Amino acid sequence: MHQWLEWARGPGFRFSLALMLLGILRLVALNILGLLAVTRAARDKKVPMKTVVRDTAQWLFPFNRVGNRQLFFTVTSVLFHVCVIVVPLFLGAHILLWERGFGFGWVAMDQGWADTMTLIAIATAVVLLSRRLFTRQARSLNRVQDYLLPILIAAPLVSGYLAMHPAINPFRYDPTMLVHVLSGNLVLIAIPFSKLSHAVLFPVSQLVSEMGWHLGPNSGTAVAMALSKDGEPI
Numbered sequence: 001m002h003q004w005l006e007w008a009r010g011p012g013f014r015f016s017l018a019l020m021l022l023g024i025l026r027l028v029a030l031n032i033l034g035l036l037a038v039t040r041a042a043r044d045k046k047v048p049m050k051t052v053v054r055d056t057a058q059w060l061f062p063f064n065r066v067g068n069r070q071l072f073f074t075v076t077s078v079l080f081h082v083c084v085i086v087v088p089l090f091l092g093a094h095i096l097l098w099e100r101g102f103g104f105g106w107v108a109m110d111q112g113w114a115d116t117m118t119l120i121a122i123a124t125a126v127v128l129l130s131r132r133l134f135t136r137q138a139r140s141l142n143r144v145q146d147y148l149l150p151i152l153i154a155a156p157l158v159s160g161y162l163a164m165h166p167a168i169n170p171f172r173y174d175p176t177m178l179v180h181v182l183s184g185n186l187v188l189i190a191i192p193f194s195k196l197s198h199a200v201l202f203p204v205s206q207l208v209s210e211m212g213w214h215l216g217p218n219s220g221t222a223v224a225m226a227l228s229k230d231g232e233p234i
Contacts, residue, residue, distance in 0.1 A: 005178050016186075022192075084121050091108065092109070125151075126154075155179065156183040
């Protein structure tokens with residue numbers, strides 16, 4: 001068991017990290033190519049950075065875009081995203097491993113805050129998964145990965161919390177840590193191949209989307225023909 005754990009922490013982690021970085025670089029390159037293409041086709045070449053920043057902020061914290069019925073799930077989603085990004089990046093144990101492997105690190109968050117945010121992330125993952133399972137409207141829009149991703153993300157959170165709190169952990173330390181490291185590696189691998197990539201690419205994709213609406217001459221006719229609506233009144 002210990003050998004498997006060392007492999008997961010060493011070569012397994014480095015492979016997962018490299019695959020994630022290469023996958024993200026590929027997606028960034030594709031987004032840049034898309035941005036160049038829509039910029040060339042756009043009638044207005046001016047990049048609306050204020051609009052992009054404003055829209056990005058509104059979508060990151062979309063409290064003004066939802067009604068009272070959806071506010072609870074919006075707050076839950078924002079808390080979930082914040083916690084699952086902040087805790088892995090600023091957990092002291094993770095930073096220590098990074099320093100040992102790569103020779104540099106950064107300031108760690110307080111362990112009490114890390115525990116609290118981990119529990120919030122777990123609880124919000126359960127709420128979001130329950131909504132996707134038991135809400136008819138959500139079920140009609142979700143795909144298989146929308147159900148699997150919260151479970152995958154929760155796995156390293158739950159196992160990591162148990163490993164850090166042996167008094168409440170019903171399992172031995174090594175198997176718990178093996179689940180934690182392997183599931184964390186799977187999250188890294190899944191980032192460039194799933195919706196998790198939006199955590200990195202959202203500002204770029206927002207810019208591509210904004211420039212895509214700076215239509216060139218006769219674009220309206222082309223859109224109408226593509227929709228088989230050519231010649232119909234608007």
